[in-house]
Amino acid sequence: MSELRTQEFQINMGPQHPSTHGVCRFILTLDGEVIIKAEPVIGYLHRAIEKICENRTYAQCIPVIDRFEYCTSMSSEMVFVLAAEKLAGIKIPERAEYLRVIMLELNRIASHLIWYGTTSLDLGAITPFLYGFREREDVLDLFEMTCGQRLTYNYIRVGGVSRDIPKEFIPKCHEFLDKFQGKVDDYERVLTENPIFLVRNKNVGVLTPQMAVAYGISGPSLRASGVKWDLRVDDPYSIYDRFRFEIPSFQNGDCYDRYLVRIKEMRESAKIVGQAIEQMPEGDIMAKVPANFKPPKGEVYSRIENSRGEMGAYIQSPGDSKKPLRVKLRGGSYNQLQVMPELVRGHKVADVVAIMASLDIIMPEIDR
Amino acid sequence: MEIAAIFKYLYELLASTGLPSMLVDIIALGFAAVVVFLFLALVALFLVWLERKVSAHIQQRFGPMRTGWHGWIQTVADAIKLLQKEDTTPANADHPVFYWAPIIAFVAAFMAYVAIPFGDGLIVSDLNIGILFIIAITTFTIISLLMAGWGSNSKYALLGGMRSAAQVVSYEVPMIISVLAVVVFAGSLSMVDIVESQAKIYQWYIFRLPFGPIAFIIYIIAATAETNRTPFDIPEAEQELVAGFNVEYSGMKFAMFFLAEFVNMFTVSAIATTLFLGGWQGPLLPSWVWFLIKTFGMVFVFMWFRWTYPRLRVDQLMEFSWKFLVPLGFANLILAGWMKSSGWFNW
Amino acid sequence: MKKLVSAIKNLVIGLFTTGKHLGRHAITLQYPTQRWPMPERSRGIVVLLSDRETGALNCTVCLLCMKACPSAAIRIEYDKDEKGKRILKDFIVDDGICCFCGLCEEACNFSAIKMAPKYEFSTLNRNDLTWHKDRLKEVGLDVPYEKVARKKSVVAKPSAAAATRPSGPDSASGPAAAPDSKVDGGGEPAGEEQK
Numbered sequence: 065m066s067e068l069r070t071q072e073f074q075i076n077m078g079p080q081h082p083s084t085h086g087v088c089r090f091i092l093t094l095d096g097e098v099i100i101k102a103e104p105v106i107g108y109l110h111r112a113i114e115k116i117c118e119n120r121t122y123a124q125c126i127p128v129i130d131r132f133e134y135c136t137s138m139s140s141e142m143v144f145v146l147a148a149e150k151l152a153g154i155k156i157p158e159r160a161e162y163l164r165v166i167m168l169e170l171n172r173i174a175s176h177l178i179w180y181g182t183t184s185l186d187l188g189a190i191t192p193f194l195y196g197f198r199e200r201e202d203v204l205d206l207f208e209m210t211c212g213q214r215l216t217y218n219y220i221r222v223g224g225v226s227r228d229i230p231k232e233f234i235p236k237c238h239e240f241l242d243k244f245q246g247k248v249d250d251y252e253r254v255l256t257e258n259p260i261f262l263v264r265n266k267n268v269g270v271l272t273p274q275m276a277v278a279y280g281i282s283g284p285s286l287r288a289s290g291v292k293w294d295l296r297v298d299d300p301y302s303i304y305d306r307f308r309f310e311i312p313s314f315q316n317g318d319c320y321d322r323y324l325v326r327i328k329e330m331r332e333s334a335k336i337v338g339q340a341i342e343q344m345p346e347g348d349i350m351a352k353v354p355a356n357f358k359p360p361k362g363e364v365y366s367r368i369e370n371s372r373g374e375m376g377a378y379i380q381s382p383g384d385s386k387k388p389l390r391v392k393l394r395g396g397s398y399n400q401l402q403v404m405p406e407l408v409r410g411h412k413v414a415d416v417v418a419i420m421a422s423l424d425i426i427m428p429e430i431d432r
Numbered sequence: 433m434e435i436a437a438i439f440k441y442l443y444e445l446l447a448s449t450g451l452p453s454m455l456v457d458i459i460a461l462g463f464a465a466v467v468v469f470l471f472l473a474l475v476a477l478f479l480v481w482l483e484r485k486v487s488a489h490i491q492q493r494f495g496p497m498r499t500g501w502h503g504w505i506q507t508v509a510d511a512i513k514l515l516q517k518e519d520t521t522p523a524n525a526d527h528p529v530f531y532w533a534p535i536i537a538f539v540a541a542f543m544a545y546v547a548i549p550f551g552d553g554l555i556v557s558d559l560n561i562g563i564l565f566i567i568a569i570t571t572f573t574i575i576s577l578l579m580a581g582w583g584s585n586s587k588y589a590l591l592g593g594m595r596s597a598a599q600v601v602s603y604e605v606p607m608i609i610s611v612l613a614v615v616v617f618a619g620s621l622s623m624v625d626i627v628e629s630q631a632k633i634y635q636w637y638i639f640r641l642p643f644g645p646i647a648f649i650i651y652i653i654a655a656t657a658e659t660n661r662t663p664f665d666i667p668e669a670e671q672e673l674v675a676g677f678n679v680e681y682s683g684m685k686f687a688m689f690f691l692a693e694f695v696n697m698f699t700v701s702a703i704a705t706t707l708f709l710g711g712w713q714g715p716l717l718p719s720w721v722w723f724l725i726k727t728f729g730m731v732f733v734f735m736w737f738r739w740t741y742p743r744l745r746v747d748q749l750m751e752f753s754w755k756f757l758v759p760l761g762f763a764n765l766i767l768a769g770w771m772k773s774s775g776w777f778n779w
Numbered sequence: 780m781k782k783l784v785s786a787i788k789n790l791v792i793g794l795f796t797t798g799k800h801l802g803r804h805a806i807t808l809q810y811p812t813q814r815w816p817m818p819e820r821s822r823g824i825v826v827l828l829s830d831r832e833t834g835a836l837n838c839t840v841c842l843l844c845m846k847a848c849p850s851a852a853i854r855i856e857y858d859k860d861e862k863g864k865r866i867l868k869d870f871i872v873d874d875g876i877c878c879f880c881g882l883c884e885e886a887c888n889f890s891a892i893k894m895a896p897k898y899e900f901s902t903l904n905r906n907d908l909t910w911h912k913d914r915l916k917e918v919g920l921d922v923p924y925e926k927v928a929r930k931k932s933v934v935a936k937p938s939a940a941a942a943t944r945p946s947g948p949d950s951a952s953g954p955a956a957a958p959d960s961k962v963d964g965g966g967e968p969a970g971e972e973q974k
């Protein structure tokens with residue numbers, strides 16, 4: 065008697081899906097409920113950002129680079145501007161450095177709030193999504209009063225920042241920071257010890273440290289696997305060495321640890337913003353950069369710690385031109401999408417959603 | 433104003449017309465059924481609005497505000513919209529099966545109200561196997577889920593239908609066991625008898641420690657799973673891959689499934705009220721007001737659960753039922769039986 | 780057993796955390812009867828500013844905004860009079876292409892173009908998104924602004940070959956690489972930040 069054979073079948077978790085964090089397509093090969101193979105198909109959000117930048121001056125590139133990773137626009141601009149400043153050897157005034165740090169960390173909080181909302185939405189708890197976005201409104205209001213936009217800021221420029229903060233910024237920021245820790249406590253009360261959340265996330269999608277390092281994963285996903293690597297501390301850029309903050313890291317590398325790392329990071333970012341506001345001096349916000357900014361010939365790679373990992377910009381300058389010759393951007397989500405087929409193998413279909421949400425993959429970084 | 437007295441008066445009026453008593457009974461029952469049906473249709477519409485408002489305020493927003501005062505006409509607008517949608521049938525669908533699935537779901541949802549007491553004397557028919565009848569009828573929904581899954585001729589609908597049927601079947605068992613604990617104590621399957629055995633507030637089955645609260649909690653969990661609500665709403669979750677059994681339905685057929693779900697929610701709340709919270713007992717206010725207060729309170733609890741908790745994966749859900757709820761339910765049943773027979777806590 | 784108790788406790792804590800929001804007032808606004816007051820620096824639609832006394836457009840057709848735009852959304856058509864000075868014929872902004880970055884506002888030395896904090900301009904017809912001089916002027920009439928007090932820009936004059944077609948985002952550099960007195964486009968006075 066031949067043994068019972070089940071047949072594998074393929075399902076398309078298509079580009080239009082409420083839980084794929086952008087337009088990502090997975091072709092899943094299933095055996096019953098268990099996933100045998102997962103193949104990501106990308107390219108649905110390709111906007112040719114790197115090519116566009118080859119035809120824009122450095123200042124005009126910045127609105128374009130804003131859209132590279134629109135959940136953390138400030139980081140996208142920052143990494144590009146750092147590269148350009150490294151090429152040209154420009155030193156930034158102190159106040160501009162502090163302003164940049166404040167904006168970057170506020171942007172990190174906003175991005176983690178999106179992650180928190182979408183993670184709980186993917187798992188079925190719809191309410192924390194709205195709570196996260198309620199806090200995000202406060203952060204976006206702070207951005208809007210400074211630079212005029214809520215998502216794509218065009219704020220960090222070569223040589224400094226574009227505008228100084230208005231006088232309402234600091235009181236409003238203090239108001240936000242005062243209530244933020246309490247709000248994060250609220251978020252934790254709803255999800256962190258919830259038995260349903262625990263059983264969905266514990267031991268799901270375990271990422272070993274060796275696998276993480278081999279795939280080049282960085283950011284909170286790496287720190288949740290036990291590798292304590294944060295570019296703000298291990299390869300400091302800007303003025304991060306002046307602030308006291310902890311780098312959270314956990315041991316298991318499952319979805320639950322990644323959740324804990326990001327919740328802790330939100331709190332630490334709030335602390336950094338508080339310290340930066342205390343320490344910020346008065347002064348210029350923009351260095352003396354020539355109007356026709358032409359960096360010397362050369363190539364440079366700069367990297368920063370984004371909320372999703374290491375974000376890098378590689379600029380090749382031909383020397384006597386206002387436009388870069390080649391811009392290459394690197395986003396942390398690309399590596400995390402690469403490791404996803406490994407992680408989901410052996411899990412059930414519903415875990416694909418949980419794992420993707422916990423890795424915090426977003427498509428604009430991948431497709432550019 | 434006693435509604436029971438009104439019905440009694442109408443019945444006397446009908447009986448005095450001189451028709452044969454069998455015909456009088458049939459007409460009276462038919463009339464009662466129509467009244468209950470209309471009441472439930474209104475309740476279902478109200479519940480849809482209530483769900484939207486409760487979920488909105490939990491999320492610190494307003495919900496429907498434009499259609500009427502605080503949006504109370506919103507459900508009517510939605511119903512009109514659904515009525516005018518095109519009624520599609522997938523190609524190669526199994527037509528009779530596809531057609532009858534929502535109807536069976538709808539009918540099963542409403543038929544359970546034959547035996548539910550809305551107040552003192554306000555019951556369509558006081559069957560002496562009341563609760564057994566209700567549980568048997570609510571099990572009909574499984575058939576409609578399977579029919580919907582099969583008749584849609586879509587592998588996603590089939591998978592979704594199978595999963596939800598498995599879920600409902602595996603949560604029927606703990607529900608019945610928790611109900612049995614109460615029945616053992618009350619000594620009767622009739623709904624009216626069960627309510628009357630809870631005459632004082634300390635006699636309500638939810639307060640009869642130690643088996644009462646455990647039975648209540650098991651019942652609530654099983655009821656949430658029966659009505660496919662979070663945390664057990666895998667069959668309806670849009671965020672999951674397979675979209676569920678009603679993916680191919682549109683227009684009025686979809687509206688029937690939708691309304692049946694809300695009526696089911698009201699049914700399980702009504703059963704919880706009758707069995708655990710003392711039914712229509714309560715001081716001062718008329719009995720049907722107490723019944724409605726308690727039932728809407730339970731409905732609110734179910735809505736609260738939906739908007740707070742994430743959802744369980746299918747295998748975790750089944751594991752939870754069979755490995756945890758069923759043994760606990762049996763232990764509870766034995767405890768209840770022992771308590772009743774030995775006379776402990778028997779006040 | 781301890782796990783069970785902690786599970787039930789945490790479920791109940793979660794319930795109460797969402798439940799306490801039921802007593803709070805909603806934080807959303809009922810648009811369009813209630814509107815959020817936009818901050819003054821908010822970058823909304825592009826408008827052309829006119830002089831408050833004479834009512835004429837402030838634009839001197841220097842073409843800097845056209846060159847600064849990274850999306851080539853601005854098109855300026857002009858004539859030349861006998862002395863070779865440019866006279867504005869039409870100023871066309873395609874709001875469908877505009878990315879609302881504000882570089883045009885920063886490039887302008889004459890407070891002629893601004894991103895006003897207005898945003899309700901959706902249409903049913905895509906051609907209506909292309910605004911001409913009259914519409915730009917009309918929408919910009921009630922937008923408050925401060926005349927820019929800045930040194931003359933060090934940008935080279937655009938050559939006559941850069942005619943009416945959009946020159947595309949090349950030629951002049953963007954305003955970010957500018958001397959630091961040019962810090963804002965009419966919002967706060969330039970002197971405030973330099974202490």
